Amino acid sequence: MALDGPKQDFKYIGTRPERPDGWDKVTGKARFGADFSMPGMLHGAILRSPHAHAKIIKIDATKALALKGVKAVVTRADFPEGLEGEDWNIQENVMAGEKALYDGHAVAAVAATSQLIARDALKLIEVEYEVLPHVTDVDKAMAEDAPVIREGAADYSVPEGMHPNVVRYMESGRGDLEKGFAEADLVIEESFTTEAAHQGYIEPHACVANLGADGKGDLWCCTQGHWFVRQMCTAVLGLEATQLRVTPSEIGGGFGGKTTVFIDPVALALSRKAGRPVKLVMSRSEVLRATGPTASASMDIKMGMTKEGKITAASGTFRMQGGAFPGAPVDVTTMLAFANYDIEHVHHVGYDVMTNRPKQAAYRAPGAPMGAFATESVLDELCRGLGLDPIETRLKNAVKEGTPATFGPKFPPVGLIETLEEARAHPNYSVKLGPNQGRGVASGYWMNWGGETSASVAIGDDGSVQVSIGTVDIGGSRASMALMAAEAFGIPYENVRVSIADTGSLGINEPTHGSRATFASGLAIIEASREATRKLCQRAADKWGIDADAVTWEDGCAKPSGPNAGEFDPLTIAEIAAEMGSTGGPISGHHESTPDGFGGSFGTHVVDVEVDPETGRTTILRYLVVQDAGKAIHPAYVEGQFQGGAVQGIGWTLNEEYIYGEDGRLQNPIFLDYRVPVASDLPMIDTVIVEVPNPGHPYGVRGVGETGITPPLPAIANAVRDAIGVRMKKLPLTPPRVLAAIKARD
Amino acid sequence: MQYHTPPSFEEASRIAASASGTTRFLAGGTDVLVQLRSDLVTPDDLIDVKHIPGVKEIARQEDGGWRIGVAVAGAEMTEHPDLGRDWPGIVEGMDLIGSTQIQGRATLVGNLCNGSPAADGVPALVAAGASVTVTGPNGARDVAVADIPTGPGKTCLEKGEVISALNIPARGENGGDAYLRFIPRTEMDIAVVGCAVNLRVDGDTITEARVVLGAVAPTIRAVQACADALIGTTLDDAALEALDKAARAACEPIDDKRGTVEFRTDVAGVLARRAAKIAYARAKGEQS
Numbered sequence A: 001m002a003l004d005g006p007k008q009d010f011k012y013i014g015t016r017p018e019r020p021d022g023w024d025k026v027t028g029k030a031r032f033g034a035d036f037s038m039p040g041m042l043h044g045a046i047l048r049s050p051h052a053h054a055k056i057i058k059i060d061a062t063k064a065l066a067l068k069g070v071k072a073v074v075t076r077a078d079f080p081e082g083l084e085g086e087d088w089n090i091q092e093n094v095m096a097g098e099k100a101l102y103d104g105h106a107v108a109a110v111a112a113t114s115q116l117i118a119r120d121a122l123k124l125i126e127v128e129y130e131v132l133p134h135v136t137d138v139d140k141a142m143a144e145d146a147p148v149i150r151e152g153a154a155d156y157s158v159p160e161g162m163h164p165n166v167v168r169y170m171e172s173g174r175g176d177l178e179k180g181f182a183e184a185d186l187v188i189e190e191s192f193t194t195e196a197a198h199q200g201y202i203e204p205h206a207c208v209a210n211l212g213a214d215g216k217g218d219l220w221c222c223t224q225g226h227w228f229v230r231q232m233c234t235a236v237l238g239l240e241a242t243q244l245r246v247t248p249s250e251i252g253g254g255f256g257g258k259t260t261v262f263i264d265p266v267a268l269a270l271s272r273k274a275g276r277p278v279k280l281v282m283s284r285s286e287v288l289r290a291t292g293p294t295a296s297a298s299m300d301i302k303m304g305m306t307k308e309g310k311i312t313a314a315s316g317t318f319r320m321q322g323g324a325f326p327g328a329p330v331d332v333t334t335m336l337a338f339a340n341y342d343i344e345h346v347h348h349v350g351y352d353v354m355t356n357r358p359k360q361a362a363y364r365a366p367g368a369p370m371g372a373f374a375t376e377s378v379l380d381e382l383c384r385g386l387g388l389d390p391i392e393t394r395l396k397n398a399v400k401e402g403t404p405a406t407f408g409p410k411f412p413p414v415g416l417i418e419t420l421e422e423a424r425a426h427p428n429y430s431v432k433l434g435p436n437q438g439r440g441v442a443s444g445y446w447m448n449w450g451g452e453t454s455a456s457v458a459i460g461d462d463g464s465v466q467v468s469i470g471t472v473d474i475g476g477s478r479a480s481m482a483l484m485a486a487e488a489f490g491i492p493y494e495n496v497r498v499s500i501a502d503t504g505s506l507g508i509n510e511p512t513h514g515s516r517a518t519f520a521s522g523l524a525i526i527e528a529s530r531e532a533t534r535k536l537c538q539r540a541a542d543k544w545g546i547d548a549d550a551v552t553w554e555d556g557c558a559k560p561s562g563p564n565a566g567e568f569d570p571l572t573i574a575e576i577a578a579e580m581g582s583t584g585g586p587i588s589g590h591h592e593s594t595p596d597g598f599g600g601s602f603g604t605h606v607v608d609v610e611v612d613p614e615t616g617r618t619t620i621l622r623y624l625v626v627q628d629a630g631k632a633i634h635p636a637y638v639e640g641q642f643q644g645g646a647v648q649g650i651g652w653t654l655n656e657e658y659i660y661g662e663d664g665r666l667q668n669p670i671f672l673d674y675r676v677p678v679a680s681d682l683p684m685i686d687t688v689i690v691e692v693p694n695p696g697h698p699y700g701v702r703g704v705g706e707t708g709i710t711p712p713l714p715a716i717a718n719a720v721r722d723a724i725g726v727r728m729k730k731l732p733l734t735p736p737r738v739l740a741a742i743k744a745r746d
Numbered sequence B: 001m002q003y004h005t006p007p008s009f010e011e012a013s014r015i016a017a018s019a020s021g022t023t024r025f026l027a028g029g030t031d032v033l034v035q036l037r038s039d040l041v042t043p044d045d046l047i048d049v050k051h052i053p054g055v056k057e058i059a060r061q062e063d064g065g066w067r068i069g070v071a072v073a074g075a076e077m078t079e080h081p082d083l084g085r086d087w088p089g090i091v092e093g094m095d096l097i098g099s100t101q102i103q104g105r106a107t108l109v110g111n112l113c114n115g116s117p118a119a120d121g122v123p124a125l126v127a128a129g130a131s132v133t134v135t136g137p138n139g140a141r142d143v144a145v146a147d148i149p150t151g152p153g154k155t156c157l158e159k160g161e162v163i164s165a166l167n168i169p170a171r172g173e174n175g176g177d178a179y180l181r182f183i184p185r186t187e188m189d190i191a192v193v194g195c196a197v198n199l200r201v202d203g204d205t206i207t208e209a210r211v212v213l214g215a216v217a218p219t220i221r222a223v224q225a226c227a228d229a230l231i232g233t234t235l236d237d238a239a240l241e242a243l244d245k246a247a248r249a250a251c252e253p254i255d256d257k258r259g260t261v262e263f264r265t266d267v268a269g270v271l272a273r274r275a276a277k278i279a280y281a282r283a284k285g286e287q288s
């Protein structure tokens, strides 16, 4: 390890203390979005379009307004005009304007004295629609005869002559594809599709809004990022940013889907109109119909390989629909599709396409899993065709520090090779398989993120430490933050209390997204703590009458830095804190930055499945996740992230999908038919944490939240291929599809 | 909405008979309350049957049969020491419903009267030849379970009629039953196909059989051709093949998001074979 590398010897980091929010959550005391209420509060409900695509001719709310208890109805007319870009997109999505663009699109909303009255009132709102032809499939939406969702939505990148539903186009690569494919002993070209999957967070969106006619307001909501909520709501409603204070609740999962807004601006608009606080809580079917699932994809992949297993060239075309708005994460798909490997000749093409579906939202490693499914499936076929071991072949092509990435820059230190070596050495990789069983391997990457960050620490009068951060705790991050503060101060974990501050208490923080919270808020806490310990040292120096430079901070105490500094007994944080009022006032530390030293995280998954040859049903027998965490601050929660990613990937691969009928309506807007895995579907997910320190973080942290969902799609598909002898190219691998493939094989 | 807690089935029947709007009986409520909350059915009269004496009892009859109260929850059936020894297929069908929480509330009679062709509790009841006692304005009558459902969400119960007990016949010697369903996951799903088999053996030979398919037609369907394929055989490969074929031939499924026609038909044959093997092993005392 280089001398200036991240710190390596830790006292608290790497331990597994109980999370501070755990007790409240398991005893029902924690307050989630729907648990908040206010005196005089009204209840809101949203009327949604039953049509996939329809012109809104007229909305008549007269009867609804006449119902006793109804206090306000809002439509798009209650929102300001003239917005542009993503602000307009969000406004149009939260409340339809001229057209309803998908089944479930909000067209009006009611606030009433009870939820039942609000729901009854919805039935009294008369909406006249002119139903238009619709399209929900990405390939069909690009076809010449596809209905146009919105003229003029395309940006400058789209070449002339494409269907207006193609709104962004991208192309990147290097080398000479023709030359690369000529060098290959085997070239494989295949097409793949994946369906839209929902983040499936257990807690539906919920908020309480209180907005005055003066444009000053408060919002309590369940979100991954309250500054994003503030920016979006104030833009959509034409308010001044800091006049709206947003306070986040505890959050029951987000996975990217709570980095944007769906109901919050509507609740604010209702509140402003009714002059009272308004609570809005989504039902599960509203969540599935009208919040953002991820994009669906249609992809063509071509890869070439030598007999020895060297990838000579790779190209991919990726078409993705993200609903009735631009924004499918195809840019990331193209960027990461081949990112695991050192490939000289590589080319990517991407299309962002609009359809009559809900506006996609970020979902854990947005865009990466689809691309990985296609490319890692083809890589598996190449290994099979050439009789090569999938891990050895990946090792032969794996990127490492200094490799030029397929998306451009050279990689800093990364841990792909280490994850592959650990996977190969793990006992799961050598378990003997029985009949109808198969093993699959895949690797994946997520580049992670830094983002705007602001955090504070303050010393209590007894020497305990209060930490204020702006990143919502979704996966146990308060425990990790407390560990980092404990380490920086040299005080026990229990003496640190971490709070999530509202938007009125800190500078702008990006959400808990991009796997950034432990990296970025952690970095800010360490820096803020260092600022505070410098001040603590200064107080000790003043007391001792020596230079501050001659004082060091160690194990929670100020100490003379060496024999030349003088002979003084160490001063504990509690001793300095007890006197701070009279020695210069409160002591705190603060840090704000947009850190860019986030290190990406590679992972390798090994999965064993058994496929029932008579029903096509796949059972996951064993599942191993090996991933680079840089430094695991709280290993249990790192493992939890690995397992969670794998489980969501299992759902997406086997059963989860958005099913649209001929009428363009979502057929499965309930958890009964939108099938996320249940606990009994899963084996214990085995985990191995690899630690290749990230030089961009003082303790070596890399984000770990998202990488884990990138390998499961191909790993499971490869395992099913191994079990049944047929390559499945369309996700999900539902029993009817797998059985049909088995029958076609025989 | 009016909520009633009648003290007797006669009173329950009287309330239902004089009600003018939509009426629902409330047993476990795991269908009724879900439909209410999702705005599918909002009853004008909700008649809770759980306050009637005896509705929570599982009682063995003198002839060896069983009388099961209309408010007995799935978990109570599963935990009963003897019921599952006689009728493991009925108990496993009921036990498949929902999760631990649902098992604390859901009842067999509710499952039957909800009228779903995919109801997991019903095929094994029909295979067992169970009946229900129906209390109505004109007194009580017994109706075969097989005759209760008449179509998706529909039953033959007349206005004012309420089921007051579920009667399962005596098991008798050398009998065994089994129920299997296919779902993509391991729980919390609606059967894509369900199949119950009830049979009796004499030595190795099957002497009586009933095979009932769920979720492959508008109602649960007892298939005589399947029974014929089994009777007189030792469940050899030829019998299983014939059973598979007969089961597939009996299918008239719908094509929907839960399964294609082809898939449902294929899996009906598979489940029939698998359930027959379990029932056979149970009849011979080789498996519990």
Ligand SMILES: Cc1cc2nc3c(=O)[nH]c(=O)nc-3n(C[C@H](O)[C@H](O)[C@H](O)COP(=O)(O)OP(=O)(O)OC[C@H]3O[C@@H](n4cnc5c(N)ncnc54)[C@H](O)[C@@H]3O)c2cc1C
Pocket (backbone or CB within 6 Å): B023, B024, B025, B026, B027, B028, B029, B030, B031, B032, B033, B034, B049, B070, B096, B097, B098, B099, B102, B105, B106, B107, B108, B109, B110, B111, B112, B113, B114, B118, B119, B120, B121, B157, B161, B162, B163, B164, B188, B189, B190, B191
């Ligand atoms: C999460 C969940 C999972 C589920 N999983 C399954 C499953 O795997 N398989 C399955 O088959 N079902 C499942 N169900 C559906 C439901 O649980 C079952 O149908 C259950 O058996 C219904 O029983 P209940 O006592 O709750 O009925 P209730 O909801 O109380 O009543 C259902 C119907 O029966 C009528 N009724 C009740 N008692 C009487 C009576 N004495 N006389 C006349 N009519 C009566 C009611 O009027 C109503 O129409 C599930 C439900 C939920 C919520």
